[in-house]
Amino acid sequence: MEMTLPQEFIERIKTQLPESEWEAFLESYETDRSLGLRVNPLKVSGEVFLGWALFELRPVPWAKQGYFYDVKDRPGKHVLHEAGAYYIQEPSAMIVGELAAAKPGECVLDLCAAPGGKSTHLAGDLQGKGLLIANEIHPQRAQILSRNIERCGVTNAIVTNESPAHLAEAFPGFFDLIVVDAPCSGEGMFRKEEEALVNWSPENVTMCAARQKEILTQAMTMLRSGGRLVYSTCTFAPAEDEETISWLLNTYPNLRIKAPWHLPEGVSEGAIPGTIRMWPHRLHGEGHFACVLEDQSGVQIADPRKSTIASGLSELIRTAEGGKKHTEDLKAFEAFCNETLTKSYLETLSGQLIWFGDQLYLLPPKKVLLAGLSVKRAGLCLGEAKKGRFDPAHAWALSLNGSDVQCAVESPDAASYIEGNTMPAPDGWKGWCLITTNGLSLGWGKAAVGVIKNHYPKGLRKSGWENSNASRS
Numbered sequence: 001m002e003m004t005l006p007q008e009f010i011e012r013i014k015t016q017l018p019e020s021e022w023e024a025f026l027e028s029y030e031t032d033r034s035l036g037l038r039v040n041p042l043k044v045s046g047e048v049f050l051g052w053a054l055f056e057l058r059p060v061p062w063a064k065q066g067y068f069y070d071v072k073d074r075p076g077k078h079v080l081h082e083a084g085a086y087y088i089q090e091p092s093a094m095i096v097g098e099l100a101a102a103k104p105g106e107c108v109l110d111l112c113a114a115p116g117g118k119s120t121h122l123a124g125d126l127q128g129k130g131l132l133i134a135n136e137i138h139p140q141r142a143q144i145l146s147r148n149i150e151r152c153g154v155t156n157a158i159v160t161n162e163s164p165a166h167l168a169e170a171f172p173g174f175f176d177l178i179v180v181d182a183p184c185s186g187e188g189m190f191r192k193e194e195e196a197l198v199n200w201s202p203e204n205v206t207m208c209a210a211r212q213k214e215i216l217t218q219a220m221t222m223l224r225s226g227g228r229l230v231y232s233t234c235t236f237a238p239a240e241d242e243e244t245i246s247w248l249l250n251t252y253p254n255l256r257i258k259a260p261w262h263l264p265e266g267v268s269e270g271a272i273p274g275t276i277r278m279w280p281h282r283l284h285g286e287g288h289f290a291c292v293l294e295d296q297s298g299v300q301i302a303d304p305r306k307s308t309i310a311s312g313l314s315e316l317i318r319t320a321e322g323g324k325k326h327t328e329d330l331k332a333f334e335a336f337c338n339e340t341l342t343k344s345y346l347e348t349l350s351g352q353l354i355w356f357g358d359q360l361y362l363l364p365p366k367k368v369l370l371a372g373l374s375v376k377r378a379g380l381c382l383g384e385a386k387k388g389r390f391d392p393a394h395a396w397a398l399s400l401n402g403s404d405v406q407c408a409v410e411s412p413d414a415a416s417y418i419e420g421n422t423m424p425a426p427d428g429w430k431g432w433c434l435i436t437t438n439g440l441s442l443g444w445g446k447a448a449v450g451v452i453k454n455h456y457p458k459g460l461r462k463s464g465w466e467n468s469n470a471s472r473s
Contacts, residue, residue: 003029006200009187013236017279024281033191034284036091037075038117039065041124042153043084043440052438054078054468061283062264063094065124068284078466079414083440084152084398089117090192092278092285095267096181096232097121099260099276099292104129106176107366111164111219114141116148118181123154131366132157133175135167146377153399153441156364159377164218170373171222177230178219182212184233184240188287191280209239213247220252225297228258232290236279241289242271254297309365311350313337316362320353329385333360336383336390340432345404351379358385359393392432394457397443400434407433409445409452415465417442423452438468 005026014022037057039046046065050057055073060066068091069075076088097118102108102125110119113134123132134149134157136142142161149157160167185205186196216231223229231248233240249255259274266283267276270291278288310319317330330353337346352363356378363379370378380399383392402408407429411417414437423435425447433452435442445452 003190003197005029005190005197008202009200016236016238021279021281025279028281029191032071033286034091035069035071035088036060036094036285037067037069037086037088038063038094038121039067039086040084040120040152041065042128044438049085052468054080060091060094060285062267063091063098066091066094074466077464078468079418079437079442080440080468082151082418082460082465083414083437083442085438085440087117087120087148087152089121090286092188092283092288093117093181093234094121095264095276095278095288096179096230096290097125099290100125100177100179100228100230102126102130102132102177106130107174107224108132108177108179109167109171109175109219109222110134110179110181111167111215112136112181112183113159114138114145116145116152118179119145119149119157120152120154122177122179123149123152123157126156128155130156131364131368133160133167133171133368134158135160135162135164137161137163142376149377150381150395150398155362155380155399157377158364158368158370158375158379161374161376164215166373168218168221170369173222173224175222175227176224177228178223179230179232180212180215180219181232182208182215182240184208184212184235185237186234187236188234188278188280188289192286205235205237205239208235209237209244212240212244216244216248220248223295225295227295229255229293229295230290231293232288234286234288236277236287236289238271241277242275245272245275245291245293248293252295254295255293256296258292258294260292309350310352311347313346313349316349316351316353320355322353322355326355326385328388329355329358329360329390332385332388332390333383336392336432339406340392341405342403345400353382354378359383360385360390392444394443394455394460397434397441400441402434402436402439402441405432405434407431407447408436409433410436410439411442413467414442415463415467417445417454418456418461418465419463420454420456420458420461422454425450425452 057067114136119134146159190197257274275291381393381395444455
């Protein structure tokens with residue numbers, strides 16, 4: 001591909017790279033970019049996924065669940081993509097979630113989260129334990145973020161559509177881990193996004209650097225003592241990278257850089273020890289910068305997140321918010337649960353049931369005050385009350401597996417199911433069932449008189465999907 005890079009950009013890059021690498025860097029823009037996907041551990045293990053042999057994959061050195069794929073494979077058109085088995089993500093971008101290394105039980109904030117690559121990576125590491133708040137300031141992008149979190153079967157995430165400043169008012173000193181993949185000049189994405197090249201200018205770099213400091217100021221307000229902050233950009237500009245890290249260290253003396261224990265193949269150290277840079281001529285990926293910082297103040301403050309959380313279906317219903325208005329609705333919900341789900345699964349449910357109109361949500365098992373915030377997804381949507389019955393949500397289906405329900409039906413033609421077609425019902429079965437492909441949930445069906453009525457959301461139905469011939473290992 002031909003690309004004309006801005007001369008001012010080229011001149012600055014020459015000050016950042018050894019002279020022996022200038023030509024290799026420029027030539028990288030004439031090659032096709034690398035493509036990647038990251039296996040979703042909430043749905044399937046990497047070992048099982050590789051055993052299906054769906055695509056020609058090569059490991060991404062800096063991401064344990066990441067793989068390069070060939071353009072001919074088209075994983076975005078495969079039914080297992082809709083089942084949330086993997087997330088298609090630019091390979092270099094995978095390093096941010098890897099460096100964050102979220103731990104089960106932590107309270108985590110992805111401050112600039114859309115479209116969801118880093119949020120779903122963080123959620124996979126949390127393993128359904130703890131809390132993830134994924135925030136996106138642009139409403140339309142927040143909707144895309146919410147959809148990707150749903151597809152990947154994440155149960156413990158709240159999606160907000162807020163400014164960092166407003167979020168900071170709601171969550172002072174709250175998070176163990178904050179990821180700021182900051183809006184930037186996008187120099188590292190010139191090969192991927194033409195808009196970044198068209199909009200580039202030295203003035204834009206300066207503007208982005210100022211905006212990043214504003215965002216980081218709010219992020220630091222929300223970081224707990226001893227917490228970790230991961231800062232990243234997809235630009236090469238020192239003003240947005242090393243200079244921003246220097247500003248952070250000078251402004252917040254309790255911060256220290258937490259260097260990665262090793263540099264993966266192709267990944268370079270930045271101008272500040274402990275920071276990392278990814279150059280497109282040194283690896284298979286786009287340009288990226290990242291740094292992990294840790295608060296070492298040692299100041300202990302009261303944990304604002306502790307609360308008594310209900311566990312098990314009966315306790316959840318007893319403590320549900322909504323009062324007399326939803327008494328009958330909760331009875332319908334309880335009946336659905338007992339008729340459709342297994343006792344072992346119902347015993348694992350924990351959190352807080354809360355009604356938003358006629359829709360019932362399960363908030364994650366952490367004390368979170370959402371009043372006054374623009375919330376796009378309040379935890380896991382369980383379903384909707386409709387005149388004496390309870391219809392389960394597609395999001396709930398995507399968070400389940402076959403062992404969680406009393407009836408799971410492996411679809412012989414998953415592409416047909418996604419298109420909205422009916423299926424034969426198991427002998428004698430009547431009621432709700434989970435439709436699966438390769439053992440992974442696709443959505444709900446409802447059986448009656450030998451036929452399963454399709455409850456895949458009409459707004460998501462599409463044609464042209466590729467089925468899997470793999471058998472579950």
